[in-house]
Amino acid sequence: MTDPIALDPVLTPAERSRLPFNEEHRSHDERFELFETHVLAGGKVEAGDWMPDEYRTSVLRFVEMHANSELMGVLPEREWILRAPTLRRKLALTAKVQDEVGHAQQLYRVAEDLGKPREAMFDDLLAGKTKFHNVFHYPTRTWADVGIIAWLVDAAAIVAQQALRDSSYAPYARTMRKICWEESVHIMHGRDVVVTMVNGRPEQRAMIQEALDRWWGPLMQMHGPRSERSKDRDIHWRIKAKSSEELRQEFLSIYVPRILELGLTLPDAELRYDDAAGEWRYGEPDWQELRTVVTGHGPKSQDRLEFRRVNRAETAWVRDALLGAPKAAA
């Protein structure tokens, strides 16, 4: 290469993928501004990057709540492992419970790297200082609940989780890709349970309808009340991509037809698709119930937390054994 022009600097700083907010000589305000520009342009953030406290706190709170939900979410289902109707169902349900606990472990890993130790996250969960999803505060009354939870609760969750695969916080986005793949199996398992029972005896069909009627309210509350996109800090930082209402609309669009094709009904007389507006209309979900439930006053909130407290105490010896006293010098 003899052309001297070819040796001129031709790549702009942006093309060199240097992240200027990592440079320590800059002032905090300057770094904050550069970080914001990077994220708003679709840039990703890694655990080792500099980040404003507001961003770190927001990601941590979001991921911690998600991890808590995975951990607490297995409790309603584990009660049915010993009562599963066939061996294959028992294997599938056991695997699902194991998967969800695994998701909790992976999400607590993501949160730990943001600076909060796992033990502190367990302390806060058990003390009621941090939350988990509303749907896990309710009892499971029949085997039909297992089908409805695995199908529709997981479906509502996966709608949200798929939108998180593009999160600006890259370690979370990568974890969500793996989790979504595993959740898709759970949805198939749940739908198979529901379709099987719908094709069964009238009592089985009635069990599914009764479970659906009971779960519909919590399902409609699950994504939370409508909020303005422009005021949502998690959307601003691109931690998540979609608002609660967008997620609920997406869930309804995919799953209402799949529920109705089974000849089941939904307990909401106002539910219909408004062609003119291009969106679903529905009876206003009970937001007071949502607030009551997620603040630890749901029908099973305290039982479930107590189960975790007892479980944590009973398994302390395992953690102690794993991390036991340093080995004597050889």
Added chain:
Amino acid sequence: MTDTPPEDRTTTEATDGDGHTLEPWEVFRQEKEGDPMRHGGSVMAPDAQLAVHYAREMYGRRQESVRLWVVRRSDVHELEDQDLLQPPLDRSFKKPGGYVMRDKLAAARERSGQAKPKARSK
């Protein structure tokens, strides 16, 4: 076996942590024989033996991996000097895309009076 690390493969048996402090271990997985090892995620463990066990639980329980490696995070050495990795000079001469000769070829054909060769079907 191209992806076998230079040292022997018995590291899964070894206890190279201090055995009583949790630390992060990076997990790499191979999806099928011949694929590259790709980063999967990380686990917390006090030593290599448990790190391998946890990695298997998180990244191998659904038959989605044919090989797993764990590497203590503190053993990963990173080069992140952008002056070395992304030097601010034109490096297009190192890439096939740096050689655009459509117009020059057309000129050469014109000089030689040759037609553009037809793409031959196999």
